[in-house]
Amino acid sequence: MTPLARIDGVEYSYPGAASPSLRSVDLDIEPGLTLVAGGSGGGKSTLLRLLNGLVPQFHGGRISGTATVAGLDPMRTPIPRLAGRVGLVFQDVETQSVYGTVEREVAFGLENAAMGRAEMHDRVDEALASLSISHLRSRRLATLSGGERQRVQLAAVLALRPQIVALDEPTSQLDPEGAEAVLAACRRLARDGRAIVVAEHRLESMLPAADVLLFVDGGRVAPTTREALAPTAVRHRPGAFRGSEAAWQMRAVAAGPAAPGGSAILENVNLAGAAGEVVVVVGPNGSGKTTLLRTLAGLLPALSGKVERPVGRTAFLPQNPGALLYLPTVRAEVELTLRRTGANGASAAEAAEMLAAFGLTAMAERYPRDLSSGERQRAALAATLAGGPALVLLDEPTRGMDRAARRALVAAVRSLTGKGSAVVVATHDTDLAAELADTTVALSGGTASIVETPA
């Protein structure tokens, strides 16, 4: 079979980078589903960007070797011309939207291709139908769930009828239902004869359908096997220290109108957690998990009911935690939290301990915003959890994390609970929930119910 893309001996470095992000990459991509796995910062996103010319044309840097993608040279063919043959769906659905409504967003690429109005309309129809989202046509993007928005972005790419579609961690922000819908779309497109290249950390749903498995590490791309990528069995270990009295409580709490005049997102929520206990909150996108955490943190006043927190600091890791980082080094970020929380004197040792716990020692002196998204997530976790908080609130902490970072997170949470911290985690990550939860709470329709209480 003739490959749709052929990459020979490509080596690429971003501007100012000390080491290459891609090293001696030799790769053929054929029709079907190619799954690209690997750790954060290993080069997965860079490989995808090479396919549609963003690397090196948008980002600059040094590149050597040759590549042919859908019959074109991605290093020299203008990106707008490549866009008709290679589509790329980015990780963050919010930052890649140009327009405000589904129909126009899908048509944006067609407008750029200077297509006639009637043909544009046919293509929008076709792209929406191919992903079973024709019913969303007139909706505003802001009203869609994460899974729906990701499928809209995929439709926007498919409208250009590309031969190759690359997706960069398409399910990292999605609940299980949304993730399954996107993955089903990928499988269907692969069966239609396109080359679908998906970079992912959440492998369990993708593995059975993948035709080719690649592993990217340190910029090197190599074939791998299902066995090597298969997730290890998750084993629950109940917390070693679990108090009998409630460390935090929400009693008959209503919270969070989405807009002025809107109804409350949470109604009559009654929950409690003990010191050393991990409470995991699950539920679909929009069910109120973030609202619950923000209310418990005191960032959002409860509309009614009572919220009680333990004496001591409450640590809160928001979604997109990398946004809070601004100091020159990762170490400085951790030390800032320690100073702020009154851990003077012990700060250097504690900072070193937190950095080590999250595998950040080697990058302690680096600028946090130069790190990959997964590494940045770890840096934000270290900065947030420093200082021995009494209550820890984590909002989607594994978003964009690779396995090593997840292991570090689990270890850190266990360390915190071992010291008596109460932890509440909101997550879509079912494995994380199974691994950490002493109590699992499901949010649905604005109310909370306990679904599981192991050991």
Place this chain on the structure above:
Amino acid sequence: MTAVPRSDESGLAPRTWLIWSLAAMTVALSTANPVYRGLVALAALDVLLTWLRPERRLKPLAMALLFAAGFAALVNVLASHAGVHVLAHLPADWPVVGGNFTAETLAYGGAVGLGLVAALLAVAPLSLVLEPHDVVDAVPGPLDRTGIALATSLNLISGFGRTFNAVRDAQRMRGWRPRGIRSWNEVLVPVVLTSIEDSVLLAEAMEARGFGGGRRTSYAAPGWSRWDFAVVAVSLAAAALFVSLRLAGAGIDWYPYPALSVPPLNPIPVAACLALALPALARSRGAGVGL
């Protein structure tokens, strides 16, 4: 195949909105008469409240209006000391602010602030009534890249607000408290950095979808109703009237110095200002309903 949609999901064509906004802004800024400016502001507010999309929030605009009006009035009162009706006095040897505070400087500062309020209300529908794609459709074809830059900028403003709230909350949970202007660095620096990163990501996503490759077409078919023609005609007439009166020196301005006086009024400019509320009438008569 379904029908190709018109680009006027707001009920009036996007280009009608652009013309109305530019005309209302021209009227507000071509006169220093606070009555005319106030009438333009009222007409624009009426239009905005009539057409405001339910999901859009007025609070940021209200804050901007208060700041603009207050700042303009304050600067004029502090920096200018002309006028005969003295309200208060600071020692004359104080730099810049020393001297009389007068009713005249207060009135003139208020008029300047009212002009800014009217101008801001005139352009507010571009972000609070129109969708980003409407803004792109509103500008003439050769300027479509400018339209997209404007549309994405409007998107980034709301993103900036979300990022600001998220970072402020996150820093607060790390022990940050607002203590003086410098303390806000811990919030504003990461917000600006994140906004820049988001802008780069958006630029990358746009380029990956073929933006910047040359000629573009528009998905929406232009379609004008009689209300569009009426609003455009009235808006252009109002702007033309004020510009010609200004060029002719025909007394549409007002100057409160040396002594405070009542602003002059002429029924024709008054009617022109009130006519700028026509889009609100168009809505009440059914334009846009069911679109």
